[in-house]
Amino acid sequence: MAFGISDDLLGTFVPVAVYWIYSGIYVMLGDLENYRLHTKAEEKAKNVASKSTVVKGVLVQQVFQIAISLLLFTVVNDGSGVVQPQPSLLVILGQFMIGMVVIDTWQYFMHRYMHINKFLYKHIHSKHHSLVVPYAFGALYNHPLEGLILDTIGGVLSFLLSGMTPRTSIFFFSFATIKTVDDHCGLWLPGNLFHLFFSNNSAYHDIHHQLYGNKYNFSQPFFVAWDRILGTYMPYSLEKRKEGGLEARPIKKDLKMN
Ligand SMILES: [Zn+2]
Numbered sequence: 001m002a003f004g005i006s007d008d009l010l011g012t013f014v015p016v017a018v019y020w021i022y023s024g025i026y027v028m029l030g031d032l033e034n035y036r037l038h039t040k041a042e043e044k045a046k047n048v049a050s051k052s053t054v055v056k057g058v059l060v061q062q063v064f065q066i067a068i069s070l071l072l073f074t075v076v077n078d079g080s081g082v083v084q085p086q087p088s089l090l091v092i093l094g095q096f097m098i099g100m101v102v103i104d105t106w107q108y109f110m111h112r113y114m115h116i117n118k119f120l121y122k123h124i125h126s127k128h129h130s131l132v133v134p135y136a137f138g139a140l141y142n143h144p145l146e147g148l149i150l151d152t153i154g155g156v157l158s159f160l161l162s163g164m165t166p167r168t169s170i171f172f173f174s175f176a177t178i179k180t181v182d183d184h185c186g187l188w189l190p191g192n193l194f195h196l197f198f199s200n201n202s203a204y205h206d207i208h209h210q211l212y213g214n215k216y217n218f219s220q221p222f223f224v225a226w227d228r229i230l231g232t233y234m235p236y237s238l239e240k241r242k243e244g245g246l247e248a249r250p251i252k253k254d255l256k257m258n
């Protein structure tokens, strides 16, 4: 217990709060024209969904996420009220690693299948792709069914298979949330630690949101391993845009642009 609030409740609600706080920081940072991966004009022209539609869409998804999370913690709870002791830091780090691999593996194959299956793409996954120019709080703008299958079930599997405690999951799910928001921030900011530690980042995922990159860079949110192993990796370079700012441009060698 922390301040009388159970780890189950914290594991459920902290990641939701973290989503809005972290993307709120990006909103407060403003437009930062010189670090944007796309111009504002491009965002206006290409993004079909309005900002208010996106906020409502994310909130709906988070309601589902909260319900499943509460259900999961109720099921795994033995009802004794005794808080599971935390293992050593090394074990926790190992559980984090397993959790990341599980989420990545689940999301890669589900995400890729949603692109292969035309029905699923048209009716479910295309909603996420309606933001051709991604921005932070649009990260979880998904069809509720996609949120459930990709994010929530992926999260449940990572929790169960890694054996992490509900307390660890507060940090793990918050970290996964921050990473997902960061991958959609639409900016290439100097000093961003995620860019240092992960080759899966805002530019990498930006490629996937473009029409030409739609069949590439499915990996999310942590590593790029599955794209590399299964040949769906689209290499890119960051180039200066003539209007200012940077742009992720694909390096088009031996790639079928479909
Ligand atoms: Zn996609």
Ligand SMILES: [Zn+2]
Binding pocket: 128, 134, 184, 205, 209
């Ligand atoms: Zn995305």
